[in-house]
Amino acid sequence: MRAAARPDLTTLRDRVDRLARQRGQDPADVLSVERLSHLSGVDPELIPRVLAGEAPEAPLTRRVHRRFLRLRETRRDKHGREWSLAAVADDFGAPGASLGPLNAGTGLPGLGHAAGIQRFFGVFAGFLLADNKSAVERALAGAPAGRGAPDDLDRLSFLTGITPEAIRLTLDGRPARLPLRQQVRERFEHLRRTRPREDGRPYSLTAIARSFDASGQSLTRLAQGEGLPSLAAAAGIQRFYGVEGGFLLADDTEALAAALAGIEHELGSAAHEAENPMLAVLRAHDVRSIVTRAGLLSPAGWKSLADHLDDLLAREGRLDVRPTGDPGPAGRGPVRGPEGGAP
Template sequence: MPAAARPDLASTWARVEALAERSGRDPAEVLSPERLSRLCGVEPTLVPRVVAGTAPGVPLCLRVHRRFLRLRATRRDKHGREWSLAAIAEDFRAPGASLGPLNAGTGLPRLGHAAGVQRFFGVYAGFLLADSQCAVERALAATGSGSGAAPDLGHLSYLTGMPPYDIRLTLDGAPPRLPLKEQVHQRFEHLRRTRPRADGQPHSLAAIAHSFHASGQSLTRLARGEGLPNLAAAAGIQRFYGVDGGFLLADDTEALATALAGIGHELETAGRNAENPMLAVLRAHDVRSIVTRAGRLSPAGWKSLADHLDDLLAREGVLVRPGAGLERAHPMAVPDDLKAAEGGAP
């Protein structure tokens, strides 16, 4: 089995502390257990024990259940209420009852439902589930590649399971969008191809499945691209190959290491680019076109768009300031520096 080195949380913690001090931030605020808990799903009281390596192990079913409850508790709707199971499941076209066992802690969701929950709340999805944008962003953070460095497409391909051409498309703001079943199949095959046995041959389905007490036949449909594994099998595959397990699946050490890596990358890059960060968003997503089209909406349509954006921000943990709703802004209002950067008003 490929050896997966455990993250050295103590050294990562010290590195982030030093970066915070150099950037003028309070390390206690940057590394507060409450903030880290929000990012990684580990209970605040457990964060110090995870760093020290003394936290108890938690079975996958209980861990996924607890993380789901924390998502609902910490990422509420714009009215401050927990999202209903029906509202969450509706986002990926499933009945609310399908999340009942997950919410009660009596069973694991299907892989597609787990992907939907993570997408709904805007948390990282892990190696098998991450969309192209998330996968590349996390690989760049892991390698410490800055905005001025030329990306190593081959290494990023190894880290993400994506072909170099797709990575280039993603970096250019046009990420490929594969159906989840095809994406998971491709990344599983990528793992088998790029992380072989000592003799250079791919690990057999039986060997992979045996690592999580299943039969090789349970992975046959995945290997053929004919179906998705269940959540426990997906967790086992990622653990076998030592790749990122995602918000719902990652154990506490991996989850906290992911959060610390993200914070460290944020602190390192914070002072490198002084331009308005919205400029990059505008260029990547053609915001002018979106605003122009929104300007053609009726007052009721504009308010509906504003309500939708408020809901989206709320469930990703971004608080909406009272009185700052988009319905109170002129639909064609664009900051002057954005207009200038793009050659004038829309």
Template sequence: MRADARTDLAALWRRVGELAERCGRDAGEVLAVERLSHLSGVEPGRVRRVVEGTAAEVPLERRVHRRFLLLRQTRRDKHGREWPLAAIADDFGAPGASLGPLNAGTGLPRLGHAAGVQRFFGVYAGFLLADSKSAVERALALSAATGAAADGPDGLEDLSYRTGMTPKAIRLTLDGRPPRLPLKEQVHQRFEHLRRTRLREDGQPHSLAAIAKSFDASGQSLTRLARGEGLPNLAAAAGIQRFYGVEGGFLLADDTEALATALTGIERELASAEREEENPMLAVLRAHDVRSIVTRAGRLSPRGWKSLADHLDDLLAREGQLGREGETP
């Protein structure tokens, strides 16, 4: 039976505010609509209405267009300018013209291009796809995780269920060696994982026809994906994820991000006002990431260090954070 249960955002909003205050933080800053908008891609004026359940959902094509424009407006280069389409597309080996329809709001990008845009700007893999409720829910969960206390996760099988990754891939990722699958193979594997682990009430997998019907398509449109022979279009990917009740980036997130998202969810579930210890799995993940980066950077020449610093400036600028000069781009 597919998962339809959705978080009560108003209740989550209150819990995050209370948790912030218990941790000595300003709840107004933690729950600032501008901050949540930056994390989720939902326009600031819609955030409160989404939380209250009064905001009508925006059609996928317009939603993806608006979020792309928001990325360009809020994640600028180190000189404070919007990234040109050519620079964004070049990062994933495509011509700038391929992003023209997305920028103009006249068409959806290919799935691989959407993945490339999100990777370029350093946002989570469902940023362009997630519906408003999912996007705000994720932003609130991230806010809660900054001060939440948690125990360890329930094991590799639970993480596997949440991420679509094998236990072996999870262990490798925690060790700083995430498997690098081609996008087509990754999407195929995670689609099959959904069909295998989210079954009908009678214990059988949902048919391709039933999945496709939920977003007004034919079962044949998913045949190549089921065989591992091709990628779905962006609308089909959004429909599959909505059908199974998983996050908007489930099919696209790389292993590190998928695992971090699952751990954040576990941390939120286990949050308790009486505990202050950090989720050990999150700590392990961060420690491995940092140690891996520092170890490799230590082998760089002075020229390499400068190149790395320039790259970090660009990356920080994309994410709207401070560069080396301490100025906000």
């Protein structure tokens, strides 16, 4: 069997509604159309129909195009302006013109470009690829829930495609940084090894490719570690094996966080309020590392770092959490909202 049964969205929504109430939060806020749209990239007017199982699925090219436009519309720079194509592409070493067809809706980006776009805007690795149902499932999984997940490395390895040893490193805040080509190939091999046919043998490249109207030969270079699949092929592989749209692209930290969130919701453990110690280790390591290095900066360096953080917060659609009037490091001026007003 290729895929585990996916939860019914109505059931998942009801579970999140119940967990929100148990934690004293308003389900109308937690499950608002605007919030689910922001997290998933699905157009707001489609959210109710997706939740009801009535929304038709758009072709991949149109879906990726719409998701990219929503990123630019909803994750603006610190001045409230849309990020230019040049600014987005420059972040991953490409010319702005390479994103022209995607912005116009006339073509798909390469897999490396898709990974770069998603990383630039701080969204999950399958944001551009996931079908609407998967995207809304992911958004619902980001709603408040109880903490705690079992330290089951084999299960986490199955869910993420990361080896148990790499999981240990990731939980210690030292995730492996593999080249994208190697990561995608290893995740693909993991899928073939851990999701076999009923007779226990891996699905052939031909069987996988036929599911999205391609030839097995189109996956040969990927299987041999000689190249990346197209974005359409990556979407097809992930759909074939029933894994989320970012399985091949997510870095180890993100893939592991997604797996833990899924387990967390399976457990429905709203009664367990203690923070997951594995995630705490990961965050603590990251914070210590950042603070230690930032302490070596000059006043000018502090200002540059603060400006960079403002850019990151803006592109991820988050508000700066410092109180208005807080001068920030190195005497920087008060924090302002996107249009220059108070946040």
